[in-house]
Amino acid sequence: MKKSFGPQTYLPATPVLLVGTYDKEGKPNLMTAAWGGICCSNPVCMTVSLRKATYSYSGIVERKAFTLGVPSQSQVREADYMGIVSGAKVDKFAEAGLHAIKGDFVDAPYAEEIPFVVECELVESLELGLHTMFVGKVMDVKADESVLAEDGLPDVSLIKPIVYDPMHKIYSGLGESLGKGFSVGRK
Amino acid sequence: MKKSFGPQTYLPATPVLLVGTYDKEGKPNLMTAAWGGICCSNPVCMTVSLRKATYSYSGIVERKAFTLGVPSQSQVREADYMGIVSGAKVDKFAEAGLHAIKGDFVDAPYAEEIPFVVECELVESLELGLHTMFVGKVMDVKADESVLAEDGLPDVSLIKPIVYDPMHKIYSGLGESLGKGFSVGRK
Numbered sequence: 156m157k158k159s160f161g162p163q164t165y166l167p168a169t170p171v172l173l174v175g176t177y178d179k180e181g182k183p184n185l186m187t188a189a190w191g192g193i194c195c196s197n198p199v200c201m202t203v204s205l206r207k208a209t210y211s212y213s214g215i216v217e218r219k220a221f222t223l224g225v226p227s228q229s230q231v232r233e234a235d236y237m238g239i240v241s242g243a244k245v246d247k248f249a250e251a252g253l254h255a256i257k258g259d260f261v262d263a264p265y266a267e268e269i270p271f272v273v274e275c276e277l278v279e280s281l282e283l284g285l286h287t288m289f290v291g292k293v294m295d296v297k298a299d300e301s302v303l304a305e306d307g308l309p310d311v312s313l314i315k316p317i318v319y320d321p322m323h324k325i326y327s328g329l330g331e332s333l334g335k336g337f338s339v340g341r342k
Numbered sequence: 343m344k345k346s347f348g349p350q351t352y353l354p355a356t357p358v359l360l361v362g363t364y365d366k367e368g369k370p371n372l373m374t375a376a377w378g379g380i381c382c383s384n385p386v387c388m389t390v391s392l393r394k395a396t397y398s399y400s401g402i403v404e405r406k407a408f409t410l411g412v413p414s415q416s417q418v419r420e421a422d423y424m425g426i427v428s429g430a431k432v433d434k435f436a437e438a439g440l441h442a443i444k445g446d447f448v449d450a451p452y453a454e455e456i457p458f459v460v461e462c463e464l465v466e467s468l469e470l471g472l473h474t475m476f477v478g479k480v481m482d483v484k485a486d487e488s489v490l491a492e493d494g495l496p497d498v499s500l501i502k503p504i505v506y507d508p509m510h511k512i513y514s515g516l517g518e519s520l521g522k523g524f525s526v527g528r529k
Binding site for chain 2 (some may be wrong): 197198232266295308320322328331335342
């Protein structure tokens with residue numbers, strides 16, 4: 156028997172993403188977002204939704220670019236901080252002890268210390284209500300050498316990404332492997 | 343030092359979602375998707391991206407509705423199966439031993455056995471290339487009584503959702519809690 160909760164922003168596992176933007180004066184900013192992900196495989200696109208009231212919103216609109224960083228479990232405090240404080244008031248990079256690097260392909264920064272980063276060029280904006288969904292064409296995915304597996308690809312067990320449960324507002328890491336995609340269901 | 347991979351559908355943790363649709367004749371279908379998530383808090387909206395070639399695509403377009411189910415770790419084989427086989431050829435519900443229930447609010451089905459379900463009414467479609475991103479207005483979120491916490495809300499540790507790593511094509515469960523959102527970063 157299922158219990159109904161009505162329309163709620165409930166999904167058990169949403170990704171913790173750090174949105175990197177420059178403001179009008181070129182000050183870099185990071186903001187935490189959990190409303191986002193991959194939305195097209197070719198061209199590769201990713202989406203992230205922000206409220207208009209955020210400092211990062213105008214950065215994306217003006218520069219037509221953003222980065223999405225995936226912090227590691229050890230950076231959960233920095234990740235949460237980026238969602239609490241506004242870049243309008245402080246230099247969040249400096250406050251968190253992170254270093255801003257300009258994207259190689261887009262006019263947006265990312266944090267050197269974050270192990271996994273995606274550079275996106277803005278291609279669509281969809282006004283949905285409280286949030287605007289930005290769609291970015293992925294120009295590059297980059298990862299620290301230290302989080303690459305033996306096959307050269309980024310390794311989740313080394314990146315140690317964070318997921319967010321919006322129901323109880325809890326961050327978690329990932330658990331054990333449950334098997335290979337396009338394989339375990341073949342039986 | 344970061345290594346560049348170019349434009350890739352890489353993110354360390356994407357959600358495993360089961361998209362529920364009816365076809366023209368009313369046959370229910372489920373399809374696995376990992377390109378999706380929450381995209382607006384008010385009105386609550388969620389997105390899922392499908393290729394035009396999928397059987398589910400026309401179901402969403404015709405009925406203007408879909409459900410998003412979140413399977414549990416013990417259902418990883420069923421979840422993977424739904425991404426391998428096409429509903430054009432088989433009755434995937436029957437093959438997987440799942441029972442289709444019509445949504446209470448939308449013209450789309452969900453599986454009784456899946457612990458967490460979202461009912462969505464189609465409000466936007468965005469053609470991005472290989473994938474079309476569908477935006478659904480959330481009409482209801484529902485969860486099995488057996489996965490509710492003492493406070494009455496859905497509990498991630500009981501739902502045991504699955505995340506997918508598109509780099510190595512590996513499913514994982516969630517790990518330990520890393521702390522509370524809007525809290526651990528206050529320090």
